[in-house]
Amino acid sequence: MHPLSLSLVCRFISPSLSGEKKLIHCNMELNTIKDAFDRVVKKQKLSSSKSQDMIERVSQEIEQAISRMQSVSGTTSQPDHKEVLAEVKTKLKEISPLSQLDNPQKELSVALNKYPKILEKFFNPDISKAYRNVDSDVHTVNQILASHFYREGLFDIGDCFTEEAQEPEYADKKSPFLEMYRILKAMRSGDLEPALEWAAINREKLNQNGSNIELQLRRLQFIDILQKKGRDEALKYCRKYMTPCAHVCMPDIQKLMACLLWAGRVECSPYYDLFLPHHAEKLAEELAQQYCKLLGESYESPLSTTIAAGVQGLPTLLKLMNVMTGRKQEWQSMKHLPVPVDLAKELQFHSIFVCPVSRDQASEENPPMLLSCGHVLCKQSITKLSKNNSTRPFKCPYCPTEVEVGQCRQLHF
Amino acid sequence: MEIDALPNGNSPAATSTPSPATTPAGSTPVSKAGQLSESLKLEHQFLRVPFEHYKKTIRANHRVVEKEMSSVISGVSQAADGDLSQDDAVSHLNSLVSRLQGLKRKLEEGNLAEHLQAQRCKARIDHLESVDLENVAEWNNTRVKRILVDYMLRMSYYETAIKLAQSSNIQDLVDIDVFQEAKKVIDALRNKEVAPALAWCADNKSKLKRSKSKFEFQLRLQEFIELVRDGNSMRAITYTRKYLAPWGATHLKELQRVFATLAFRSNTECLQYKALFEPKQWDFLMDQFKQEFCRIYGMTLEPLLNIYMQAGLSALKTPFCYEDDCPKEDPLSQESFRKLASPLPFSKQHHSKLVCYITKEIMDTENPPLVLPNGYVYSTKALEEMASKNNGNITCPRSGLVCDYSEVVKAFIS
Numbered sequence: 001m002h003p004l005s006l007s008l009v010c011r012f013i014s015p016s017l018s019g020e021k022k023l024i025h026c027n028m029e030l031n032t033i034k035d036a037f038d039r040v041v042k043k044q045k046l047s048s049s050k051s052q053d054m055i056e057r058v059s060q061e062i063e064q065a066i067s068r069m070q071s072v073s074g075t076t077s078q079p080d081h082k083e084v085l086a087e088v089k090t091k092l093k094e095i096s097p098l099s100q101l102d103n104p105q106k107e108l109s110v111a112l113n114k115y116p117k118i119l120e121k122f123f124n125p126d127i128s129k130a131y132r133n134v135d136s137d138v139h140t141v142n143q144i145l146a147s148h149f150y151r152e153g154l155f156d157i158g159d160c161f162t163e164e165a166q167e168p169e170y171a172d173k174k175s176p177f178l179e180m181y182r183i184l185k186a187m188r189s190g191d192l193e194p195a196l197e198w199a200a201i202n203r204e205k206l207n208q209n210g211s212n213i214e215l216q217l218r219r220l221q222f223i224d225i226l227q228k229k230g231r232d233e234a235l236k237y238c239r240k241y242m243t244p245c246a247h248v249c250m251p252d253i254q255k256l257m258a259c260l261l262w263a264g265r266v267e268c269s270p271y272y273d274l275f276l277p278h279h280a281e282k283l284a285e286e287l288a289q290q291y292c293k294l295l296g297e298s299y300e301s302p303l304s305t306t307i308a309a310g311v312q313g314l315p316t317l318l319k320l321m322n323v324m325t326g327r328k329q330e331w332q333s334m335k336h337l338p339v340p341v342d343l344a345k346e347l348q349f350h351s352i353f354v355c356p357v358s359r360d361q362a363s364e365e366n367p368p369m370l371l372s373c374g375h376v377l378c379k380q381s382i383t384k385l386s387k388n389n390s391t392r393p394f395k396c397p398y399c400p401t402e403v404e405v406g407q408c409r410q411l412h413f
Numbered sequence: 414m415e416i417d418a419l420p421n422g423n424s425p426a427a428t429s430t431p432s433p434a435t436t437p438a439g440s441t442p443v444s445k446a447g448q449l450s451e452s453l454k455l456e457h458q459f460l461r462v463p464f465e466h467y468k469k470t471i472r473a474n475h476r477v478v479e480k481e482m483s484s485v486i487s488g489v490s491q492a493a494d495g496d497l498s499q500d501d502a503v504s505h506l507n508s509l510v511s512r513l514q515g516l517k518r519k520l521e522e523g524n525l526a527e528h529l530q531a532q533r534c535k536a537r538i539d540h541l542e543s544v545d546l547e548n549v550a551e552w553n554n555t556r557v558k559r560i561l562v563d564y565m566l567r568m569s570y571y572e573t574a575i576k577l578a579q580s581s582n583i584q585d586l587v588d589i590d591v592f593q594e595a596k597k598v599i600d601a602l603r604n605k606e607v608a609p610a611l612a613w614c615a616d617n618k619s620k621l622k623r624s625k626s627k628f629e630f631q632l633r634l635q636e637f638i639e640l641v642r643d644g645n646s647m648r649a650i651t652y653t654r655k656y657l658a659p660w661g662a663t664h665l666k667e668l669q670r671v672f673a674t675l676a677f678r679s680n681t682e683c684l685q686y687k688a689l690f691e692p693k694q695w696d697f698l699m700d701q702f703k704q705e706f707c708r709i710y711g712m713t714l715e716p717l718l719n720i721y722m723q724a725g726l727s728a729l730k731t732p733f734c735y736e737d738d739c740p741k742e743d744p745l746s747q748e749s750f751r752k753l754a755s756p757l758p759f760s761k762q763h764h765s766k767l768v769c770y771i772t773k774e775i776m777d778t779e780n781p782p783l784v785l786p787n788g789y790v791y792s793t794k795a796l797e798e799m800a801s802k803n804n805g806n807i808t809c810p811r812s813g814l815v816c817d818y819s820e821v822v823k824a825f826i827s
Contacts, residue, residue: 027542047475097482307560317724413790
């Protein structure tokens with residue numbers, strides 16, 4: 001590793017527990033939890049086997065008493081049944097089975113009480129602390145859930161759900177995805193026809209979106225035919241379907257024609273990676289992405305995205321609640337979260353500009369402005385720095401350049 | 414106020430050396446692992462519920478052992494103290510032995526049940542341990558399913574819950590059997606029967622007492638109201654003596670109020686007392702039960718789905734989400750999500766987070782933002798690629814302006 005990049009990597013590790021260390025730390029705590037639980041199981045087994053023992057012993061004593069009573073009573077030295085009963089009663093008192101169960105039970109109780117305390121130490125015992133009591137319309141939630149099931153291809157479950165929840169059938173949410181999964185299923189079992197049909201119907205829109213998926217499908221089919229049916233069929237295929245659009249895919253046609261030379265010995269060809277099986281799966285993914293785009297839907301289920309954001313944001317909000325005890329009213333009615341919630345970059349959908357001087361978020365009334373030195377401030381900060389005098393130049397807070405208000409340009413992220 | 418040191422904007426020759434203090438930690442593996450371990454800490458309910466169930470089974474099984482054992486021993490004492498013939502003594506002792514045999518079998522069955530529940534507890538700890546940076550996408554997917562099953566169970570959509578759990582083989586990771594215990598009580602309450610609910614209260618007596626619950630009292634009150642509704646005044650009064658009086662010490666006012674319904678008929682117009690006769694009271698009881706139930710098992714009162722969604726919607730909510738050109742990948746571009754998010758607070762940022770309109774990637778010091786002559790901004794990667802494919806020309810996808818790559822200016826954002 002280049003020495004410079006190594007030192008940069010080291011700088012990324014913050015003084016507090018780094019992420020990697022945190023995961024290891026986590027595993028150690030989970031081991032503690034596992035041990036505590038194993039202890040419970042062990043004590044339970046001990047208590048249980050003690051119970052078994054005692055049942056056995058008491059049973060034996062009684063059975064012995066029975067046989068003694070039933071033994072041939074001829075001589076007077078044989079005890080009569082009353083004495084046997086008295087003996088057994090005394091014997092049982094001696095053994096005192098119930099109190100013998102006390103100790104194992106006590107140890108079990110200790111273990112049973114310790115475990116939840118350990119859980120509460122590691123886990124946050126109440127994640128509903130940051131929950132706001134607002135009305136959330138059940139039907140809206142149900143609609144979101146039904147859409148989620150259909151998008152994920154879980155059609156049976158989606159139907160079962162809409163029935164149990166007594167919601168109307170969301171046919172319009174269901175049918176586009178039924179179609180998509182039909183195409184994908186065919187693709188995954190080697191039949192590219194439904195996909196090609198779809199691509200042909202939507203050719204114009206796909207082109208507008210800059211997607212060449214129809215070409216990729218043809219390519220995949222060509223390779224498939226080459227492998228399964230041989231050179232002649234592959235050549236026929238190419239002449240029929242790809243030559244007509246040679247003006248857009250000449251380099252591809254050239255490559256594919258070259259592949260013909262290596263038919264049967266693909267591994268030796270410089271194009272062998274075109275024959276690898278993962279292309280089919282990748283193409284299926286891309287088709288799903290383009291399909292969703294044409295529908296005007298996102299590729300990821302919005303429910304999954306929201307839950308992911310919740311998982312990332314909730315720890316911060318729960319920590320916040322620790323300092324907001326007794327201020328429930330304030331929490332319920334605030335318009336902005338008081339602390340920033342860091343989301344992973346996949347969950348950043350909008351550009352947010354925060355002025356480094358005023359810490360305000362840019363908005364339509366207060367847009368970000370580019371200074372002639374290349375630094376960016378919000379409009380209100382510029383107004384303040386230039387002391388409301390739009391003709392006087394002012395100093396950029398970051399570099400010693402003097403900039404003029406008139407030269408500042410509004411930015412559109 | 415601290416101003417981070419930014420590279421000097423006036424020296425175009427300066428290559429962008431990443432300054433450690435300002436590079437956002439974004440998506441480096443270091444912070445992803447940190448996020449993972451933080452998210453595990455949210456899973457208290459996941460481990461607590463099966464444990465409480467396990468504990469309950471252990472205690473219940475042990476009570477059976479104690480009871481039977483003590484019965485048998487006192488059975489022997491009685492025989493010894495009594496006056497039985499030999500034959501009677503033998504048959505009595507035989508019956509005691511077969512009781513013990515029965516107890517042995519019950520103990521074995523109980524052990525099996527306990528073992529399965531212990532396995533479930535362990536499987537969950539293992540599941541938490543199993544997550545790492547490689548399988549995180551699948552693990553997160555499983556979490557979404559777990560959250561959905563929890564929702565279905567709380568809403569009593571049992572079919573859906575079972576189907577969903579089976580489809581991804583997560584039966585051990587969800588609490589269907591615990592909720593099915595609740596189902597019996599809820600169904601009965603829906604049919605205006607309190608018996609299973611009362612049995613449940615008896616089963617969980619000590620825990621309910623510890624939390625000072627008055628649920629049993631409320632059940633008794635409802636039974637009383639039903640007696641009054643049926644015109645069974647005499648029975649209602651005897652019922653009060655037997656079941657309601659013990660609660661008089663702690664809940665006198667409420668008792669008095671409900672007891673006064675005797676003076677009214679069930680079709681009374683007096684608002685205060687009319688409310689007590691409403692069938693809605695049964696819905697109230699069902700809700701109360703659900704709350705008590707969740708409390709005892711260490712579950713959140715709200716479905717996990719609501720908790721995570723509220724946090725997520727708030728974290729995602731920006732004023733830009735409500736604009737027409739909000740990207741489709743943002744859940745808040747959809748009407749249903751906007752509706753849920755409307756009473757929630759907006760998110761807040763302390764540092765700029767810029768996303769390239771074209772590539773959707775973050776614009777930071779490694780992929781700095783470039784400004785076109787008309788003020789529109791795109792990432793270096795996007796414009797470099799566009800220029801390389803178009804003879805150095807750049808077309809702004811939003812305004813249509815065409816310019817040369819040399820005309821763009823770098824912007825420095827902290």
